[in-house]
Amino acid sequence: MPAYHLDQPISTVKPITVAAPGRDLDLQVKVTAPLSGRDLPVIVFSHGNAWSMDGYGPLVDRWAAAGFVVVQPTHLDSRRHGIGWEDPRFATIWRVRIADLHAVLDGLDDILRRAGEVATRADRGRVAVVGHSWGAQTAGALLGARVLDADGTPGEDYAHAAVAAGALITVTGTGETLTPFAAEHLPFMRPDYSTMTAPTLVVAGGKDQSQLSTRGPDWFTDAYRLAPAPKSLLTIAEGEHTLGGLAGEMVAETSDEDPGRVALVADAIAAYLRDALGLDASGWAAFETTAAGRDEGWDVTGK
Template sequence: MRVQRLVAALLVALVAGCGPAAAATDDRVPPFRPAPPRPYAVGVRHFVVDPDGSRPLPVTVWYPAEPAAPAEPAIRVTAGPTGAEAASGPTGSGTTARPDVPVAAGRFPVVVYSHGLHSLPDLHAPLTTRWAAAGFVVAAPTYPATNLRARDFTRADVRNQPADGWRLIRHLVRLDARPGDPLAGHLAVGRFAAAGHSAGGFTTAGMFTSGHSRRLRAGIVIAGGGLAGSFAGPVAPLLFVHGGADPIVPESVGRAAYARSVGPAAFLGLPGQGHGEYLTPGRPGFAQVLAATTDFLRWTLYDDRRARDRLRADAVLPGVTTLTTRALSVGR
């Protein structure tokens, strides 16, 4: 009940207002290479954005690595049921990520992934590591006042997190041009997506405000909803994922955000499911959520129309998931 009260209060606070996100500088988006035909090994690294500033932002980055990368002690990323929100959110084992192994050859689109209240990036590794294996760099910030280990937890700080997401995007754009950095030359800096669960879903929506940079090409809102000022241009495709019996963020909140959004959008529903058990490998709906989100990212960030066209077949399992779309032209 404590979590329900926290999130209910959060909803009231967030819909009341949200500061505008600071936009990154736009560049022309060059033609891009095809989506990878095979999965990659996965590497992981950590750094801190603005370590000496008033709001340092630790970041976990999962990235595609060559299968033949030099062997290092492997990290078996495990998301455990710790923290109030994590207990009803993503749990289960992720794929193996190796620390600081070389990045695979080429440039990769980037997904900024936002955790929820009382959570951490590693608690979402079952999903984010699989996206990295599919050919995406996934950068997950640990938000200062809402993470599991925050000394001064403040749920109202979620309204400041969209700006943190944009701060991370600007940092990654600079990092790509920084000689000697392991990620330099490997980031497709014109092709970002934002994604997040629960409060991280609200954070994601808050990044799509009026005048946002066209670098941000797509969004995935999982068990979340919109903020005041969300879903203003430029138009970007959005995917909403929500449990039909979510006791923390009701499905109606996600449906309302879907209805408010403009442009191509899809709503992946999980009837009878709660706040995030479908993000656990092996649980009902996980395979469909993974396939649908991966198809969506391949379409929006790699221009893979075949992925868009198979999204419905991959996303829908009768009795487990449903899919509603608008201007997506998915399926045949």
């Protein structure tokens, strides 16, 4: 379905250390980009719990081949840092994650310059944020979502002016149905989507049953249901939490391995962002109008 070529060569530069005052460990990022093309839009991608800038190759490589510059930070919860639930630093990692994305966006010029000649080909006026799982809630904060405290009061506004659109993959639902473990250890999983006004694609799996919520797979559609328009929802009927293996092939977290499903997610997000960033509406229009998707186990709705 994509109207762009997916066979063009890409390159990766890593690690690039980003200025992040007050952070216990260096903030490092990886930049992946096509070797050709100009005015390339930028995706800043936030990984799921325990991953790093070295994960999500099936997504990132496909986005780069589709003409995006992708910047991936490694958050503090990466397993390479060894900060587990019991570590006193874990309670504030959700805030550090958000600060990481702000640091990347605020330092984007320097990051791209250090990544090589891609700095002359990137369009800093067309920037999107994307995240998976915990990374989706992190990205959502930059799109305008907030976190409710125990009394239901919305917390700080972390929206970033440079972000024009985004995509949230298997993003946290509202906090009323958290399991006791999640309520105790993950109190930040109480998002308020009523203020998430930026154009956003929400991606959910029809068989994604979270161990952190007592609700079913529809929990992962709250960001679409509760946020104001414009929003779109891609639902993949047979998808579980990794939607076929987003983070990589043959990884332990993947219980529904399907490379075709991963390609669908990557292509849908690329098409949506190209439309939302004002580049090309035809690809996303095809996703919205095709009847083939429903026959193949996926559907798109919008508001």
